[in-house]
Amino acid sequence: MELKITDLTKQFKEVAAVDGVSCTMTGGVYGLLGANGAGKTTLMRMLCTLNTPTSGQITWDGQDIFSMAEAYRRILGYLPQDFGYYPDFTVEDYMLYIASIKGLRPVVAKRRTAELIRQVGLDKASGRKMKKLSGGMKRRAGIAQAMLNDPQILILDEPTAGLDPTERIRFRNLISELSEERIVLLSTHIVSDVEYIAKEILLMKDGRFICRGTADELIASMPERVWSLTVPKKEAEGYLRRYKVSNVKAVPNGAQLRILSAEPPAGMQSAQLQEATLEDVFLYHFGERSGDGNGEV
Numbered sequence: 050m051e052l053k054i055t056d057l058t059k060q061f062k063e064v065a066a067v068d069g070v071s072c073t074m075t076g077g078v079y080g081l082l083g084a085n086g087a088g089k090t091t092l093m094r095m096l097c098t099l100n101t102p103t104s105g106q107i108t109w110d111g112q113d114i115f116s117m118a119e120a121y122r123r124i125l126g127y128l129p130q131d132f133g134y135y136p137d138f139t140v141e142d143y144m145l146y147i148a149s150i151k152g153l154r155p156v157v158a159k160r161r162t163a164e165l166i167r168q169v170g171l172d173k174a175s176g177r178k179m180k181k182l183s184g185g186m187k188r189r190a191g192i193a194q195a196m197l198n199d200p201q202i203l204i205l206d207e208p209t210a211g212l213d214p215t216e217r218i219r220f221r222n223l224i225s226e227l228s229e230e231r232i233v234l235l236s237t238h239i240v241s242d243v244e245y246i247a248k249e250i251l252l253m254k255d256g257r258f259i260c261r262g263t264a265d266e267l268i269a270s271m272p273e274r275v276w277s278l279t280v281p282k283k284e285a286e287g288y289l290r291r292y293k294v295s296n297v298k299a300v301p302n303g304a305q306l307r308i309l310s311a312e313p314p315a316g317m318q319s320a321q322l323q324e325a326t327l328e329d330v331f332l333y334h335f336g337e338r339s340g341d342g343n344g345e346v
């Protein structure tokens with residue numbers, strides 16, 4: 050079980066959406082973490098043979114995935130970023146419909162549908178119309194359809210977008226559970242989605258993997274250190290301008306700042322060194338806090 054990307058590039062006119070990336074995936078969860086426009090979807094679409102690379106290669110156990118064609122698609126499950134569904138289909142109808150497109154025999158389709166609906170926690174909603182599901186329930190149905198053919202490679206493009214904190218935790222657990230004996234590649238711009246479940250995190254920016262490794266390796270690779278200091282409220286603004294600040298908290302005697310800096314922040318010998326987190330690493334590379342501020346865990 051080896052999915053290997055070698056020097057992969059996708060050029061759209063003047064934009065290199067994916068720019069010479071290489072990586073080898075074996076079993077487990079791989080987290081593709083990047084800001085908007087980093088190239089995550091373009092990379093995933095190539096991995097699903099929906100886009101052809103401008104150059105480079107993707108192989109599955111040594112065979113080119115584009116020449117494997119149908120044989121490759123049989124072992125692939127994909128949840129697109131904007132996945133389509135028929136709004137008036139019930140969850141069960143939707144699953145059976147996708148199963149028929151995937152060429153599952155009706156008996157197998159029925160069994161897998163029932164199993165997966167249970168696994169993603171939609172048993173009570175299986176008779177509900179897709180359009181009546183909450184965002185999180187729809188995404189769970191999306192994951193379930195991607196799992197119908199029991200794929201060895203499961204590609205999930207921003208499966209947690211728009212989910213509330215509770216749903217997000219459920220998702221992490223579900224994805225962890227699904228990653229046994231398969232490769233799961235998951236894209237997100239929320240650090241906590243991948244921090245604990247990914248065996249490897251690929252930090253993507255401008256079409257490239259700017260750093261990669263376990264969460265601990267990424268944290269260890271950050272050249273700047275993290276400091277905590279409390280300043281009078283009126284001085285906080287100046288720090289925000291001069292430093293990368295990953296958090297500001299109002300405290301009774303001013304503002305408590307979490308600052309990224311190689312040296313203690315200027316004139317602040319009282320600053321206390323903190324343990325860095327993956328959130329700090331994201332800030333270091335992207336220059337802003339991760340996530341969209343909605344329901345981050």
Ligand SMILES: Nc1ncnc2c1ncn2[C@@H]1O[C@H](COP(=O)(O)OP(=O)(O)OP(=O)(O)O)[C@@H](O)[C@H]1O
Binds near residue numbers: 085087092
């Ligand atoms: N079909 C296309 N034609 C031209 N440019 C494209 C096309 N698809 C993507 N791009 C460009 O490629 C770059 C990467 O886009 P992509 O959708 O892969 O990023 P992303 O990381 O998935 O972003 P997001 O987090 O917003 O989903 C962007 O600059 C985008 O405008």
Ligand SMILES: [Mg+2]
Binds near residue numbers: 090091130206
């Ligand atoms: Mg995308």
